[in-house]
Amino acid sequence: MRRDERVFAYGGGWLDRAGALRTDAERMAALRADGRTTVLPLWRDRCLLDAADLPVRLAGDAAGPVLAAADETVFLGLDDTGAALFGADLTGHSEAEALALAGAVSTLDVRRLAGRLDPAAAAAQAYARGLLYWHRQQRWCGSCGAPTTARDGGHVRVCSGAGCGRLHFPRIEPAIIVLLVAPGAPDRCLLARHAGSAEGSYSTLAGFVEVGESLEDAVRREMAEEVGVTVTDLSYQGSQAWPFPAGLMVGFRARAASDEVQVDGVELLEARWFTRDELRARMAAGHPVGRIDSIDHHLLGGWLAEAA
Template sequence: MPYNGLALDRGRRSDADWLAAALDAGQILAYWQDKCLVAGGRPVRLPTTDREVVFLGAAETAVFAADLSDLDADTAVAQAGAEAAVDIRVLFPQLDRQEAATLAYARGMLHWTRNQRFCGACGGRTAAEQAGHVRRCADCGKLHFPRIAPAVIMLVESPDRERCLLARHRGARDYSTLAGFVEIGESLEDAVRRELHEEAGVRVSEVSYQASQAWPFPSGLMVGFRARADTEDVAVDHDELAEAHWFTRDEVRAQGGTRHDSIESYLVETWLGER
């Protein structure tokens, strides 16, 4: 699964002496406004920086990430010796598995860092600890940790399992599977049932887990399910969805492919491969 399987060793976050030495000999990925700074189509590695960095982990060398978002775009690109700031999902086709996972992880951590400068409890300024994986409020002492937002994504089968439900969101051109965030007080399976009924008017009782995917865009965890509808009744909410229909396997293939960096592709392709 894309962005899964990050192999970096993150176990030395509290070893200040080791981190200082590793920073001198490691590599620092550069970002601006959630975009990776690149040159020649490849991510830029800064030789050094006086900026706050986040330790991502160690493989052959230690890997850190730095955020240049306080600069304007042209200045950030120039300071990093880059050519452009590019969304990681655009880079994905030319990245190997580990590099994609590392770049996505860096993006998520820097996004959290940039948005946790102040304490949500008292408004005080926070400072980094544990190599950027914890932020402590200077006023009330509250510790802030990176949070993830779990979401469910589901391939819904018709009662006879011969068709699947795809929807077109408002403002979108293509059809896709349905998804939604998990709310407080519900299980993952309950979230599947609620989202399908709220958005598409579809009732399902049979829900089975398929796979999960790291999705740090900026802080998601996608949990994939297969669900079987009780009936073929569909009634879209016309709030998030414009329309939803049942498609045969041949009709899904005719729609074209899904994005191959998303768990949606796995869910759809798995279903297409079944008789």
């Protein structure tokens, strides 16, 4: 990672994912039994927290019962000391049983821990969450309906059906998220209120990339569909791992050809242009500018920091 590279929450590449080790079943077994190995237990996609409200990390004798009781375990990689990191899913147990196995006191979604975890810890927890969620959703082959079994450190599932044997790999769902700016003075950005959101709650525009579509095509289509705007001057701003359950958020800035907007009335209820002063006033009144752990926070923060 370059020194000047911006890293968003749940990313950064601190772990060596050690892909070449995954196919070595003997090495995987040895790492599971290694006293230096750390295990991150999860229950129904939630972190298991200790008395300090931090995610439990188990090693040595404490890790054994969790590994033995887990529905699935996944090899996440090696830390900077060469020690292995595994995720373990305790979803098949009751919450009380999971807490007892892990020596934890409560459970919480990793997104609720934003700002309290260091970047490496948040990235590891989200990585484990996304991979273990995929295992629970891929227990049956989509081609023949036969059960699938985990292989390669939990990064592949193999169909057990006679004559099938299809390999299933974790899928990523790319989405674009866009800071749309006005075509002329004064400087403004477009924010929208989504269906189901609270009155006065505005955010940037986003949408999933469709089959046969480039990222830039997705930006143009989503802006046209959601707010009736043709866009120009697209520029890539960065990407963010968003394994909730399997997203990859790709950030753009784009300029609208016109400041006339028309919401679809389904996904979006309203959209309006904001000046920097208006956004700062909202912040002062207690309305956050994007989620603290989301790339939209950086898209908006970067725009606010520019000279008006």
